[in-house]
Amino acid sequence: MSDIPRDTRLDSTLALFRDGYRFIERGRSRHRSDIFETRLLLQRTLCLSGAEAARLFYDAQRFQRRGAAPRRLRKTLFGLGGVQDLDGEAHRSRKAMFMSLMSPQGLRRASELAEHHWRQAIQRWTRRERVVLFDEVEELLCRVACEWTGIPLPEAEVRLRTRQLAAMVDGSGGIGPRQWRARMARRRAEAWLASLVRHVRSGERAAPEGSALEAVAEYLGPEGRPLSPRVAAVELLNLLRPIVAVARFVVFEALALHEHPRGRAQLLDANDDDADERFVQEVRRFYPFFPFVAARVREGFTWKGYTFPRGRRVLLDLYGTNHDPRVWERPSDFQPDRFRHWDGSAFSFIPQGGGDPATGHRCPGERLTIALMKVSLRMLTRAMRYDVPAQDLRMRFNRFPPEPASRFVMSNVVSVLDEAERRIAGGGERTMLGGLTADTHAPGH
Ligand code: HEM
Known part of the structure; x- marks a missing residue:
């Protein structure tokens, strides 16, 4: 039996706000250990990092989620009564509803909607002097999110709902x-x-058949009871809010294209779906989004000689695990090609959580995120040209979640869609737009 290394500071909350995404990484190198104890908001907290610790963290026999996330997150990001706060059978049943929405058809339809709205947005942007990409993509994805879930969104409300959904994350x-x-x-x-x-x-309003709105409204829990309207709203927000949040990753794609010319050149040279996927994966690994996930020890246990006491809060370091030099060579380099050799581990690459999404808390929207990011990447690289004027693109590593200060400004946007489609129609360059179709009409339900 050995003692878990412990910070000597009375409380580390200020250090967390100072070090941000690097807080656990710094503790790990200070203590030379993948596990250490600290106090955050005066609560004793165990910090875990790395693939092995992630495997432990996702053992639902040992950890529970109920009451783990800080109240300020539950009042903003998650809401009360949603899937994030459930354990056991209640969680499995609710999670199955989310997973059922992520079928191949569901993902295809989301990609089609995203492509449709990107095309319309690009046409609008060509008439403007400058475009703030982050704001535009949030709005575009709010439209996609509502159409995909079957939630009516009158044109007059687009701005308001976009602002609300983005504010919950920001x-x-x-x-x-x-x-x-x-x-x-x-x-x-x-x-x-x-x-x-x-x-x-x-019955005053119809939910489109097969839509998420219908699934949530009709869902019955393990006891055969429907969700209260407020909890149903929390679960609908668990779909809308993160789809809009993908805008942050899209801005990181634009940033990577701008700041990492080698990665960009590899992408454009290969010009195929595998290269797009590698680029998207590297963006998700490289840039910071959610720093940690939280759980509590269910019943006391011992792991590698360390004692985990019942009820102790535990944080798993997502960002640090994605930058662990034992797995990721030169983790601070942006290298999409590293994903040629990735072993597919469910615990070493965890921007959206680890383990099995069907049985644990890993994000159910990971493939949807990747699909939306791929459409965005193709649009940014093959459907338009733009300049990136001088601006402050720096990101603060202690802002949760981070964003470039300027929110990524573009100027002189030119649509090359017509050009690209003429070539496709002529059979010259079939892969110019990858999986994009030439259809400019909104795909139906
Ligand atoms: C912007 C991209 C996204 C990021 C960075 C992200 C990240 C995460 C993370 C870190 C978790 C927590 C995992 C855990 O607790 O172990 C999570 C859970 C979740 N995500 Fe995502 N996510 C994203 C997109 C999405 C999308 C597109 C959807 C659905 C449309 C979604 C729905 C959810 C839900 C419902 C949960 C709770 C799962 C559970 O508790 O079982 N997310 N996500």
């Missing part, structure tokens, strides 16, 4: 006004969707 790690905005956005968005669910159940 403000979740903030303090002061950012946090308050996120809480208010959640309250309003929950009221909007709870009312929609009531209307669907009373």
Whole structure:
């Protein structure tokens, strides 16, 4: 038996805000250990990092999620009563509903919707002097999210709903006004969707057949009971909010294309789906998004001689695990080609959690995220040309979640869609747009 290395500071909350995504990584090198104990907001907390620790963290016999996430996150990012806070059979049943939406047809339809809205957006951007990519893609993905889930979105509400959905993610790690905005956005968005669910159940509104709206409104839990309208709203937000959050990854794609010319050249040279996938994976590995996930020890146990006491909060380092030099050679280099040799481990590459999404808490939307990022990447590289004027693209590593200060400004946007499609029609360069179709009409349900 040995003692878990422990920080000597009384409390490390300030260090967490100072070191941000590198907080656990720094503790790990200070203690030369994949596990150490610290105090955050005065609570004793075990910090875990690396693939082996991730495998332990995803053992649901040993850890539970109920009551693990800090209240400020539950009031903004997750909401109360949603799938993130469930364990055991209640979790498995609710999670199955999410997984059922991620069928190959579901993913294809999301890609088609995204492509349709990208095409329209590019045409609009060509008429503007400058475009703030982050704002534009959030709005574009809000449209995609609502259409994909079957949630009506009147044109007059697009801005409002985009702002609400984005604020819940942006403000979740903030303090002061950012946090308050996120809480208010959640309250309003929950009221909007709870009312929609009531209307669907009373028959005043129809949910499109096979849609997520229908699945959530009709879902029955293990005891055969429907979700309350408020919890149904929380689960609908668990679909809408993260789809809009993919905009952050799209901005990171644009940033990578701009700042890593070698990666860009490899992508354009290969011009195939595998190279697109490798680029997307490297963006998800390289850039910071969610720093950690939290759980609590279910019953006390011993692992590698270390004692985990019952009820202790545990944080798994997502960012640090994706940058662990024992797995990722030169982790601070942006190298999409490293994914040619990746072993596919469910625990060493965990930007959206680890383990099996069907049985554990890993993100159910990972393939959907990748699909949306691939469409965006093809659009950025093959459907348009643009300049990147001088701007402040720096990211603060202690902002949760981070973003380039300028939110990525583009100017002189030119659509090359016509050019690309003429070549495809002429049979010259069939792969110019990869999987994109020439259809400019909105795909139906
Ligand atoms: C922006 C890209 C995304 C990132 C970085 C991301 C990240 C994550 C992370 C880190 C978790 C927690 C894993 C854990 O607790 O072990 C998670 C869970 C979850 N994600 Fe995502 N996600 C993204 C996109 C999506 C999408 C597109 C959807 C669905 C449309 C989605 C739905 C969910 C849900 C419902 C959960 C809770 C799963 C559970 O508790 O069982 N996410 N995500």
